[in-house]
Amino acid sequence: xxxxxxxxxxxxxxxAHAAVAQGIEGSVFxxxxxxPIPGATVQIVSANLGTTTDNNGHFVFNSPVSNAVLRISSIxxxxxxxxxxxxxxxxxxxxxxxxxxxxxxxxxxxxxTLRTESPIAISKLTPRMxxxxxPTAMYEIVNKxxxxxxxxxxNEQHSMAIRQPFTTNAYFLYMEDGVPIRPMGVFNHNSxxxxxxxxxxxxxxxxxxxxSIYGPEAVGGAINFITQRPxxxxxxxxxxxxxxxxxxxxxxxxxxxxxxxxxxVGGFVANQRDSWMKSSDYDKNAINARLExxxxxxxxxxxxxxxxxxxxxxxxxxxxLAFYSRRYVSTTDFTYRKVSxxxxxLTLEKDWKNGSQTFVxxxxxxxxxxxxxxxxxxxxxxxxxxxxxxxxxxxxxLGILAQHSQRFSFLNSKLITGAVFDFSPSNYWSxxxxxxxxxxxxxxxxxxxxxxxxxxxxxxADYDADIKNTAAYAQYxxxxxxxxxxxxxxxxxxxxxxxxxxxxxxxxxxxxxxVTPKIGATYDLGKGKGIYANYSRGFSPPGLTSVFRKRTxxxxxxxxxxxxxxxxxxxxxxxxxxxxxxxxKVYIDLAFYQMNGRNELLNVRLPDNSYDYQSAxxxxxxxxxxxxxxxxxxxxxxRFGGTTAIHRYDEFILSSRESDAVKNVNGKDMPSSPRWLWxxxxxxxxxxxxxxxxxxxxxxxxxxxxxxxxxxxxxGYDILNMRLGYNWKGxxxxxxxxxxxxxxxxxxxxxxxxxxxxxxxxxxxPRTFVFGAQYTFTGKK
Numbered sequence: 001x002x003x004x005x006x007x008x009x010x011x012x013x014x015x016a017h018a019a020v021a022q023g024i025e026g027s028v029f030x031x032x033x034x035x036p037i038p039g040a041t042v043q044i045v046s047a048n049l050g051t052t053t054d055n056n057g058h059f060v061f062n063s064p065v066s067n068a069v070l071r072i073s074s075i076x077x078x079x080x081x082x083x084x085x086x087x088x089x090x091x092x093x094x095x096x097x098x099x100x101x102x103x104x105x106x107x108x109x110x111x112x113t114l115r116t117e118s119p120i121a122i123s124k125l126t127p128r129m130x131x132x133x134x135p136t137a138m139y140e141i142v143n144k145x146x147x148x149x150x151x152x153x154x155n156e157q158h159s160m161a162i163r164q165p166f167t168t169n170a171y172f173l174y175m176e177d178g179v180p181i182r183p184m185g186v187f188n189h190n191s192x193x194x195x196x197x198x199x200x201x202x203x204x205x206x207x208x209x210x211x212s213i214y215g216p217e218a219v220g221g222a223i224n225f226i227t228q229r230p231x232x233x234x235x236x237x238x239x240x241x242x243x244x245x246x247x248x249x250x251x252x253x254x255x256x257x258x259x260x261x262x263x264x265v266g267g268f269v270a271n272q273r274d275s276w277m278k279s280s281d282y283d284k285n286a287i288n289a290r291l292e293x294x295x296x297x298x299x300x301x302x303x304x305x306x307x308x309x310x311x312x313x314x315x316x317x318x319x320x321l322a323f324y325s326r327r328y329v330s331t332t333d334f335t336y337r338k339v340s341x342x343x344x345x346l347t348l349e350k351d352w353k354n355g356s357q358t359f360v361x362x363x364x365x366x367x368x369x370x371x372x373x374x375x376x377x378x379x380x381x382x383x384x385x386x387x388x389x390x391x392x393x394x395x396x397x398l399g400i401l402a403q404h405s406q407r408f409s410f411l412n413s414k415l416i417t418g419a420v421f422d423f424s425p426s427n428y429w430s431x432x433x434x435x436x437x438x439x440x441x442x443x444x445x446x447x448x449x450x451x452x453x454x455x456x457x458x459x460x461a462d463y464d465a466d467i468k469n470t471a472a473y474a475q476y477x478x479x480x481x482x483x484x485x486x487x488x489x490x491x492x493x494x495x496x497x498x499x500x501x502x503x504x505x506x507x508x509x510x511x512x513x514x515v516t517p518k519i520g521a522t523y524d525l526g527k528g529k530g531i532y533a534n535y536s537r538g539f540s541p542p543g544l545t546s547v548f549r550k551r552t553x554x555x556x557x558x559x560x561x562x563x564x565x566x567x568x569x570x571x572x573x574x575x576x577x578x579x580x581x582x583x584x585k586v587y588i589d590l591a592f593y594q595m596n597g598r599n600e601l602l603n604v605r606l607p608d609n610s611y612d613y614q615s616a617x618x619x620x621x622x623x624x625x626x627x628x629x630x631x632x633x634x635x636x637x638x639r640f641g642g643t644t645a646i647h648r649y650d651e652f653i654l655s656s657r658e659s660d661a662v663k664n665v666n667g668k669d670m671p672s673s674p675r676w677l678w679x680x681x682x683x684x685x686x687x688x689x690x691x692x693x694x695x696x697x698x699x700x701x702x703x704x705x706x707x708x709x710x711x712x713x714x715x716g717y718d719i720l721n722m723r724l725g726y727n728w729k730g731x732x733x734x735x736x737x738x739x740x741x742x743x744x745x746x747x748x749x750x751x752x753x754x755x756x757x758x759x760x761x762x763x764x765x766p767r768t769f770v771f772g773a774q775y776t777f778t779g780k781k
Contacts, residue, residue, distance in 0.1 A: 023061050031093035035229045078094065097584075117477065119210075120211065123148075133723070137158075158192060163593065163621050183426075185424075194286075216538070216540055229292070230256060234256035237266075239732075254266070265288070268285075270283070323763055324744070332377070335372045346361070356405055358404045388449070391461070393426070431457075436450050466499075467496075471493045488519045532576055537570065542567065549613075569598045576591035599617075602670075625643045639681045649666055652708075674716055676700065697723070704716065738768040
């Protein structure tokens with residue numbers, strides 16, 4: 001009897017596993033990046049069965065179905081139907097739906113969220129847009145985002161404008177896979193040059209201080225660079241790029257998955273010699289690695305490592321005489337910037353059955369940054385001597401970031417809670433160098449600076465500080481009415497540091513803290529249309545270099561330091577919407593905002609060309625951001641994005657000295673704030689020439705004032721870029737022609753408020769031909 005029962009059980013076991021073996025399983029991936037697509041819907045059309053892919057893009061049907069027809073779909077991708085046989089394991093690629101670029105899922109909450117549920121201005125650069133741009137520097141892709149202008153200052157150096165003028169101030173948060181790349185209090189406007197652009201899969205930009213999730217410094221906006229994941233299919237890439245001005249680059253990448261384990265490694269080595277601008281040689285080596293281990297379909301461990309080393313001459317700006325005569329000769333041949341950057345993180349992610357999610361991330365950073373900056377040169381018109389500086393800023397970080405989102409059936413709601421702790425010891429020093437200034441014949445500008453003597457005995461700043469950043473946040477999203485979704489958030493931040501200031505031999509502690517709320521709502525009008533509104537507050541504490549740096553001029557109380565600087569505070573209100581029309585051929589995104597600032601920390605250019613930090617009483621930032629995409633057929637694609645904005649001083653005392661003619665600049669435009677910016681592109685993919693692509697891009701920057709007193713304007717510029725590419729059996733040949741019409745323009749033009757000051761220009765490159773070739777190997781499905 002026992003034998004009979006055993007044989008029956010064995011028969012049922014074999015039959016059950018035979019049924020599973022005759023079922024259907026597979027993976028869904030992005031055809032552009034070969035990365036898995038989580039959350040894709042997979043349906044057996046004839047059997048009316050459906051499931052979704054896990055985080056690894058995997059799906060399974062245990063029930064056998066004869067000659068099954070699968071329909072696979074995902075937001076932001078074109079749906080596909082295929083027929084497969086039972087017992088077969090398939091890998092299915094989906095093409096990105098270019099006409100729906102901004103309706104794809106976004107990571108405004110550090111997890112996947114539908115655009116229709118996000119009451120914020122957010123834009124995404126897709127893998128295809130990044131790949132076709134073949135960027136040598138990040139600004140070539142970031143400037144495609146409506147309302148964003150990353151200013152190219154040469155050799156990947158930059159400043160930024162998102163709901164702000166072109167600025168180097170700490171009002172932007174730069175992240176890698178949702179983790180800030182620097183601790184609060186140690187902002188550097190050039191930190192994007194530490195990224196590895198070849199390992200970037202996509203870029204998402206949240207505009208305005210509307211995220212209770214990201215917090216301080218995300219005032220103008222937060223830019224999240226999302227790195228490449230391990231690929232479903234084994235892939236490998238190797239390529240080269242070069243231009244006629246001495247730039248050369250070798251790039252490489254490879255990834256794949258074996259069972260539960262996945263890996264991706266990618267990077268590049270670049271250098272530039274004897275460029276169009278003299279004294280602008282540079283070298284960069286960057287590499288990213290990512291390892292994933294999937295314990296189960298819902299639990300995974302992720303480790304990432306990012307390393308970059310950068311060493312560049314910094315040619316700086318030129319005067320008007322050199323600029324308009326196209327004499328691209330730097331006034332210095334000794335200035336430099338050197339960076340060594342290392343970032344790593346270990347993340348444990350868990351998906352729960354009802355759609356809730358949890359992650360815990362431990363992260364570490366090490367950054368060494370030294371420079372002899374061109375912008376640090378102080379020279380008064382007519383003088384044959386000048387002063388410069390050499391400085392160094394280093395920090396190390398250890399931190400943890402944890403977040404949990406819990407879904408409830410009540411009001412179809414979701415609660416997100418999180419906490420951050422970041423410990424970052426840092427040190428900074430700066431000392432003077434004495435320079436000789438060789439004047440031009442007019443005696444009003446400098447032909448060349450030379451070093452006379454380094455003066456480590458004369459220090460501009462010298463401090464050690466242990467920074468502790470802590471934060472806690474909560475956000476509750478709920479469906480108040482059908483299609484009306486509300487999002488309310490609250491965040492508490494505290495930045496504290498203990499310090500030793502070696503300039504005045506003092507030590508102590510200081511802290512800044514703030515509670516910032518946000519409230520917003522979206523209303524889904526259906527058929528790809530919706531509106532949203534939000535109100536939020538943001539703040540940004542002063543950077544430590546501004547707190548401890550010796551002032552050029554003492555304050556009214558005689559204080560040489562900024563120990564009592566207040567955090568900048570902002571109130572932001574905006575409304576916007578999106579619409580997909582003409583059968584999804586046209587997509588429109590629009591946002592109107594007004595942001596009022598208080599205690600905004602600004603740089604004022606002094607007569608000796610140095611800069612003094614001053615805190616503006618009140619500022620106004622008001623504008624509209626707009627994006628349009630149009631894809632009438634597979635051959636044509638049109639994109640237009642831009643902003644029109646006013647950035648103005650409401651109350652700002654420029655000088656309290658009786659001898660100065662201008663006491664305040666109330667009602668005047670902030671410098672470097674053009675009223676109009678736009679970037680538009682037309683792409684053509686001809687049917688008659690398969691695998692060929694072409695595009696023409698137009699960048700427009702309107703005129704803007706060069707100084708606080710609005711005494712002189714820079715006329716702005718319009719440039720065209722052209723990109724061509726052809727792919728044949730994995731070999732891609734491409735060329736980018738930047739500044740197609742060889743326009744003479746400057747990416748930045750500034751002047752002091754003194755009547756004798758002259759404009760200095762950051763000259764942009766003349767017409768540049770970038771040529772490249774890349775081979776991509778892709779394994780079989």
